[in-house]
Every structure is written in structure tokens, then in C-alpha cells.
Amino acid sequence: MKIQALLPRLYLPLILLMCAAWAWRPLEGGFDFWAHAAVGKWIWANQRVPHQGLFLWTEPDAPWVAHSWLSQVLFYGIIANGGPLAVVIFSTVMAVLVFFLLYKLWQREAEVTFWTPLVFAFAIWVSAPRFQPRQELISALFVVLLLAFLIAWQNGRFDDWLEHKGLVDASIVAVPIITLFFLWINLHALVAVGLLILLVTIFADGAQALLGSDRYDAPARNRARVLLAVGVLCVGATLLNPYGMKYWEAAEILKSGSQAQFVAEWRPFWEPVAMYEYAAIEAVFFLIGLVAWWANPQRRWSHLLWLLLSAALFIRSRRMLWLSAIIFVATIAANARYLDTPTLWRKWRRLSHGDPFEAIPDALRNIARAGSVLCLVIWVVMAASRHNPKEAGDWSTIVRNVPEGAAKFLADKPATLRVFNDYEDASYLQWRLNGAPDGTPPKSGRHPLYIDLLNAYPDRLMTEYIGILDGKPSALQQLNKRKINCIVLADHHWTRKEKGRRVDTPLIKYLKLNRWKLAFQDKQSKIWVR
Secondary structure, three states, rough: OOOHHHHHHOHHHHHHHHHHHOOOOOOOOOOOOHHHHHHHHHHHHOOOOOOOOEOOOOOOOEEEEOOOOHHHHHHHHHHHHHHHHHHHHHHHOOOOHHHHHHHHHHHHHHOOOOOHHHHHHHHHHHHHHHOOOHHHHHHHHHHHHHHHHHHHHHHHHHHEEEEEOOOHHHHHHHHHHHHHHHHHHHHHOOHHHHHHHHHHHHHHHHHHHHHHHHHHHHHHHHHHHHHHHHHHHHHHHOOOOEEEHHHHHHHHHOOOHHHHHHHHHHHOOOOHHHOOHHHHHHHHHHHHHHHHHHHHHOOOOOHHHHHHHHHHHHHHHHHHHHHHHHHHHHHHHHHHHHHHHHHHHHHHHOOOOOOOOOOOOHHHHHHHHHHHHHHHHHHHHHHHOOOOOOOOOOOOEEEOOOOOHHHHHHHHHOOEEEEEEEEHHHHHHHHOOOOOOOOOOOOOOOEEEEOOOOOOOOHHHHHHHHHHHOOOHHHHHHHOOOEEEEEEEEEOOOEEEEEEEEEEEEHHHHHHHHEEEEEEOOOEEEEEEE
């Protein structure tokens, strides 16, 4: 096989290896996977979805929409049958599958050039912070499938089916996408992103059919008309969930002044810790997508809206890092044929006052392809080198930084303890102490907690929690008012840095002054009782 044919075949395997190296990571105690699996265990045992918060003694009757109930059952099934290793494998495979499908989408829409793997490498790097065993894995996959469908639809790949069909008959072609939305609404609340993509596409295609280039294109007008009907069916499919329209009440957590302001992943990329390097890559993706879109003489208005939507999502919340990158790459792929190697070569020859019709030298092609392969190899090695005890953990490490000692201590104590726990380790404690291991437990669980990562409680509880950690006198009074007699804290809540030295946090100072007893301590947790 000639080298010019061999080098491009290495792109995809190296891209997937890089993605796998970034996605493979131990289960941390702070992952919300544990809490979702605990809820899934409860749902499986009770054969119903919850309508009130679970496993908290502070707000046991708070209304709650478990918008991810189906994925919670899935997560429970994975860990119950395969253990933590199965969870890590699932997370890794899902991340790899997303980029595999994105690459296949690019191959379908345009030529894979020497710069294509560079786009994918940076997309993987910028998405890596979101590679965790959570429902976002499913949403990322569904976003790719939705975009692939919409791009194929706009390119007329379904025109033979749509011809001479009524709206209802023509909409049958979209049954898989309608089914996707039915599943998505029960798997993850980020179905809202999918709905936004679909609705802006319907709006843009309709406007382009009425006012733009498609007004003289009968098949394009028909596609826009049928897509509107498909959109109505997809929106209708989202009503097929256990909560109906109440499902969207979960979005109240995002309103201004809510507890979302305390959750780092819902904040903009510049706070609490700036992510400017990730923002820079996302900005580059936006610009490449904009240039590719503008270069396309048959440019779709919807693709411009996709770029703007993706940018807005990332600016609004850092948790959209991965989904924004997916939308950017898919949009670039849909227009990349107008930035392929021959086009770029002709533009370069004109700028350098050369012959634009001169063929690209084979040596230059091979150098560019070899350079891309070399970059990918280096990045694969760098991603794999993260797997050491100081960073991502050894390859053989499956679970780490979990409050196992604290969980065992509490498991041996009566469930009458009123526990104040930290937000971060609550997820693992819920998995170990609650759920439904033997039949149907009480609604609040066997060892209910003060707070958790599911945010299924009023904003005032999060405000009170932050106040207690900060040692505010008004908040500390709640320790007595709520008759709290056990406090479980992870190591980062013990001390903080002041003037170059470590000192006790305000809460620890309060406990020492008020004669709380240190009943348990290990590297991960401390437990005080009274």
C-alpha cells in the first residue's frame, strides 16, 4: 500500500485511541453517577418513578421531577451487573462512539483532509473534562444522531421518499428521530438542547424556503414543510414521560438567584476558575465553521444558527463544553467540502501569484498527512501518560477518592442520626447507605442525608448549607434547630489557605469550640458527633 493511501487510514484509529485515553478515568467519589444509580436502585425496587426528593431528611417531601429516571435505572443496571469496571467501560465506549460517528459524518459530507484530524483532536481535548459516567454521554450521542439526520435531510437524501407523499406519510421517514426524542426526554433533561437544534432548523429552513434561495427549489420547500410536521411529532413525543408538562419545572433550577449559582458546572466559563484555553478552542471552531459556511454557495441558514446556538450554550454554562464542540464540528463537517485541500491549494496559489491549476505535489501531500499523523501519535501518548497516580490514576485504578471509611462508619450506626454532610461526597454516601438493597426502604432511605448532588430541594437549603460551611452565625444556629448530631466532611473542608498557611475552616473552628467529638478520621473524611 502506498504511503499516501496508508497515512489517511491512520487518522480514525489514532483519533479513537486519543479519545479512549482521555475518557478512561476512575470513578471518583464526587461523581454524581453514584446518586443516580442509587435512585435507579430505588426505582427498580419500587417499580415507579419518584415525585418527591429521596434520601434527604431535611426536605423529604420536596416535589421533584426525576427527568433522568430511565438513565438512572440504566446506571443501576450497569453497576449492579458489571461493577465499577463496567461503568468505566461504558463511559469510555460512549465517548469514543460519539467521535466515531462525527468522523463518519465528516466522511459522508466532505473529503477528509490533513486538517480534519487536527479538528477532531482539539475537539476531544476540549470535551475531555465532560467525559464522566453521567447522562451527558447519552445526550452527546443523541445530538450527533440528530445533526446527522438534519444534515442528510437538508441535502435531499430523503427526497425520493418524500416525493408525492402527504405530510403524514412523508413523516414516517422520521420515525427513528421521533423515537429518539421519546427516549431522550426520559433519559436526560438536555433533550432541551436537541429541541432547540430542531426548532431553529425548522425556523431557518422555513424562512429560507419562503425568502431565500429555496423559494425556487420545490424539493427544498417540500423538505421544509415536512420537517415542520416532523418537529410537531418530536415535540409531542417529549410529552410521553411520567410527568407530562410538569417535566419542564426542573428548569427552574437555572433561573437567576437559584442554587445553580453555587454549582460550578452551571456557571460561565470564566468563573469560578477561568477556562480561557477551552474558550479559545471553541472560538476557533466557531470561526472555522463560519468561514466554511460562508464559503458554501448553497449555505444553509440553519447552520449559521447552529453556530450561534452552540456559542451561546458554551458562554451560558461551562457544562455545555462538549455539546458545543459537537455542534461546531458537525457544522464544519456539513460545509467542509468548500475548504478541502484542492480549494485551499488554489487559494494559496492565487495569493502567492502561482498557477492555481497546478496539481498539488505528492510530496507536499505526504508531508501534510505525515505531520497530522505525527501530531496524533504525540497526543495519544500524552493522553495515555496522564494515567499515573498523580493525575488520572493508574490504568488499573477503577475507583478512587471515595468516602468508603465514612460510609462504613455510618452503616454501623443507627439510622436515627441526623447527618450534616458535604455536597461533593453525598453521591457516594447515597449509593452506599440508601437505595433499595433489600426490598423497599423508607422514602428517605436507610441513612438519609442533609444535602446531595441531585438538587431535588428548595434553594434555601443550598443557601443554608453554604452558610454553615462558611461559619455564618445565623446558619450555624441550624445545627441546633435541626438537631444535627453528626457531621461528615471531605478533606477539602477541613482547612483553607490564609496568608500563605493552612488554617481551620470556620466550621471546624466552631466544632472545636463547641466540644464536638472527632469520632472518625481517614485520608478522605472526618466525622464529628455530639
